[in-house]
Amino acid sequence: MLYRQGDLLLMKVDAQSGDLVESKNGCIIGYGEVTGHKHLLKGANWLQQACEDFEDFAKNGGDSVYLRVNDDGGELVHEEHDTIHIPPGDYKVIRQREYTPESIRYVYD
Amino acid sequence: MIAELTEEQKSKFGEYAEKWTKIGLNTDELPSMDILSKLINDVYTIAGLTIPNYVVLSDSPLGGVVTKNVWDNVGANVGDNVGANVGDNVRANVGANVGDNVRANVRANVRDNVGANVRDNVWDMIYGCHDADFLSFYDYFYHVCNLKKEVNELIPLVELSKSIGWWAPYENVAIIQRKPIEYHFNGNNQLHNPNNMAVKYRDGWGVYMWNGTRIPFNQSWIIDGEVNVEKIDSIENAEVRRCAIEKYTASRYVTESYYQIIDQSDWGKLLKKTMTDDEDIMMVQVKNSTPEHDGTFKDYFLRVPPTMTTAHEAIAWTFDVNAVDYNPLFES
Numbered sequence: 145m146l147y148r149q150g151d152l153l154l155m156k157v158d159a160q161s162g163d164l165v166e167s168k169n170g171c172i173i174g175y176g177e178v179t180g181h182k183h184l185l186k187g188a189n190w191l192q193q194a195c196e197d198f199e200d201f202a203k204n205g206g207d208s209v210y211l212r213v214n215d216d217g218g219e220l221v222h223e224e225h226d227t228i229h230i231p232p233g234d235y236k237v238i239r240q241r242e243y244t245p246e247s248i249r250y251v252y253d
Numbered sequence: 254m255i256a257e258l259t260e261e262q263k264s265k266f267g268e269y270a271e272k273w274t275k276i277g278l279n280t281d282e283l284p285s286m287d288i289l290s291k292l293i294n295d296v297y298t299i300a301g302l303t304i305p306n307y308v309v310l311s312d313s314p315l316g317g318v319v320t321k322n323v324w325d326n327v328g329a330n331v332g333d334n335v336g337a338n339v340g341d342n343v344r345a346n347v348g349a350n351v352g353d354n355v356r357a358n359v360r361a362n363v364r365d366n367v368g369a370n371v372r373d374n375v376w377d378m379i380y381g382c383h384d385a386d387f388l389s390f391y392d393y394f395y396h397v398c399n400l401k402k403e404v405n406e407l408i409p410l411v412e413l414s415k416s417i418g419w420w421a422p423y424e425n426v427a428i429i430q431r432k433p434i435e436y437h438f439n440g441n442n443q444l445h446n447p448n449n450m451a452v453k454y455r456d457g458w459g460v461y462m463w464n465g466t467r468i469p470f471n472q473s474w475i476i477d478g479e480v481n482v483e484k485i486d487s488i489e490n491a492e493v494r495r496c497a498i499e500k501y502t503a504s505r506y507v508t509e510s511y512y513q514i515i516d517q518s519d520w521g522k523l524l525k526k527t528m529t530d531d532e533d534i535m536m537v538q539v540k541n542s543t544p545e546h547d548g549t550f551k552d553y554f555l556r557v558p559p560t561m562t563t564a565h566e567a568i569a570w571t572f573d574v575n576a577v578d579y580n581p582l583f584e585s
Contacts, residue, residue, distance in 0.1 A: 146574075146581040150543075153572045153581070204440075208573075225543045226585035240571045242555045245495060245532060246464075251555065251571070 149225050150174075151240035151251045152183050160210050160234045162191035165198070170218070171211050172202045173237050176252055179223075185211065185230065187218035205239035205250025255398055262397050269393045276415045277385030280434050283310065284416050293427050295409035307426045313454030317421060317430045381419035382432055388414055418454075431455055439464055447500065449477055463496035475500055482509050491531040498534070504554030507536050520564040523557075533559045537567035543585055 145156040152174045170186035182202070190198050191210040201209050211234070218230040240251040283289060286308070294304045311317040388411050395404040413420070418430035435453040439445035443465030444452065450459030461468040461476045468475050472488065475497045485506060488494040498506045507526040516523040521539035528534060535557050540550045561567040569579030 146579065148572075148581040148584040150585075153574070155574070222585075228583050228585055238572050238574070240555070241573065242571065243535075243558050244499070244556060 145231075147220065147228050147230060149183055149220050149222055149228055153238040153240070154185075154220070154230060155236040155238060156231075157210070157234050157236050160191050160193065160212075162193040162210065164212060165190040165192050171198070173211070173220075174202050174205075174239065174252075181223040183220065183222045183225075185213070185218050185220050187214045187216060188212060188230070188235075189214075191234065201237070201239070205241070205252075208236050208238050211235055211237060255400075258398070265393070265397045269389055269397070273385040273389035273392065276388075277382050278436055279382075280432055280436070281416065283429070283431055289413070289417075289429060292409050292413040293422075293429075296413060297422070297427075299406050299409065302422075303424070305423065305425055305427045309426055309428050311428055311430045312456035313433075313458040314419065314430060315458040316454075316456055317419070317428050320428050381414050381417050381430065383419065384414060433459070435459075437462075441465075447476065463500065466492055466496050468493060468496060472497075482506060494531065503534055503556045504536055504538075507534055507554075515561075516563040516565075518564050520568055523561060523564045523567050524554075525559075535559045535561050535567070537561070537564055537571070539564070539568060 147154040154173075167189050170184050171188045171190055172182050172184050174183040176182070188211045190196075191212055193210060196207075196209050198209060200206065213230050213232050213235060215232045217232055220228040220230055241248050242251050290308060293308060297304050309320050311320050391404050391407050391411060394400040395408070416432075418432050420430060421428040431454070433452050433454050435450070437444065437446035437449075437451045441464075444460070444462035445464050446462065449461075451462035453459035461470070461473045463476065472493060474480065474484070475488075475493070480497060480501045482501075485494060485497045485501060488497055507524055510526050512524050512526045514522055515525045515535070521537055524536045524538060526534040526536075536554045537557050538552055538554050540552055545551055555567075555571050557567040557570050561570060563576065565579065566576040569576040572579065
């Protein structure tokens with residue numbers, strides 16, 4: 145199952161290993177480049193599998209990261225997008241990208 | 254002979270790389286003429302040369318070249334004499350690859366980035382702050398590995414070079430060039446300024462750069478002038494043309510040119526602009542899922558690889574997902 149909010153995609157995946165990074169206020173999964181608006185997933189915690197830098201992912205994109213939505217479910221909110229209800233479970237967070245002949249660049253809305 | 258560095262010596266790599274990167278990229282004014290003259294005199298004396306009659310300051314590499322060309326009798330260039338043999342002395346005392354870490358780090362940040370892009374305009378000039386990688390190498394061995402005897406004769410040249418741009422030593426005149434007053438970089442530490450020069454000197458001379466690619470002076474309109482499709486198509490160099498397309502935005506370039514609609518569906522449109530001597534530009538045009546304040550839905554464009562065949566495949570690619578798997582349950 146896929147849930148998309150602007151330039152971010154949440155992909156439901158099988159249960160992942162990793163340490164839960166407790167975040168009372170939820171996970172900020174992306175910042176806008178100019179506006180400072182943010183995609184915030186309430187009711188979720190990051191899953192630390194290696195040395196992922198979640199803040200850097202939110203700001204700059206990069207390789208996908210994982211998070212776990214609590215049993216009560218989560219809410220993906222953003223200042224300019226409709227809120228999306230996210231069912232419990234583990235998710236892969238993917239930042240939208242764009243092609244250039246020189247490199248792949250991540251997109252910011 | 255130093256065959257291997259100690260752990261303590263290795264631990265200084267970062268410190269020296271940082272120190273020389275800062276030196277290589279700072280925009281400090283020149284030291285006083287007294288200090289400059291003393292360093293120049295020391296360099297000439299160590300090289301066995303007669304001290305020059307004049308020291309001339311220039312504001313940029315261009316100024317240095319002009320000075321050289323209008324001066325009646327600068328004498329022969331003595332750059333080859335300056336610092337000669339010191340490199341051999343140090344290399345002879347340092348095993349292969351030892352200590353190149355500092356130099357490699359500084360080189361990436363300063364010489365390959367700034368030096369390489371400005372240097373094409375420098376003629377007859379030798380060591381300056383943009384050669385920080387070279388200077389860091391000797392500074393490291395002088396201070397950290399105690400190669401004082403081997404490096405000692407180079408110290409005045411190191412001290413002079415770190416506080417100036419490049420310089421040109423002639424028999425009768427030493428032409429000293431000031432450092433730039435501005436550097437601009439992108440997030441990837443490449444020289445880049447979308448609206449003006451990325452490296453700028455006091456006399457207004459400088460270098461235009463777009464994400465690490467040098468833009469020729471006669472095409473500086475890409476950076477600070479008016480860009481349109483016709484002008485972009487007139488650029489012969491494919492790399493520079495890509496910069497111009499990026500500045501103009503690929504979506505605007507494609508939609509204002511002749512383009513083909515390769516695919517059209519509920520997912521959006523896939524547009525193709527055929528290029529004559531570069532890879533084709535493929536754009537996917539999609540509607541924003543969230544309405545604007547006036548209730549309309551804004552289109553947006555993303556560039557995708559030229560191998561895409563459908564809008565669905567293209568939009569799935571932007572999320573690194575196969576088209577067959579890309580079908581979001583909810584979008585906003």
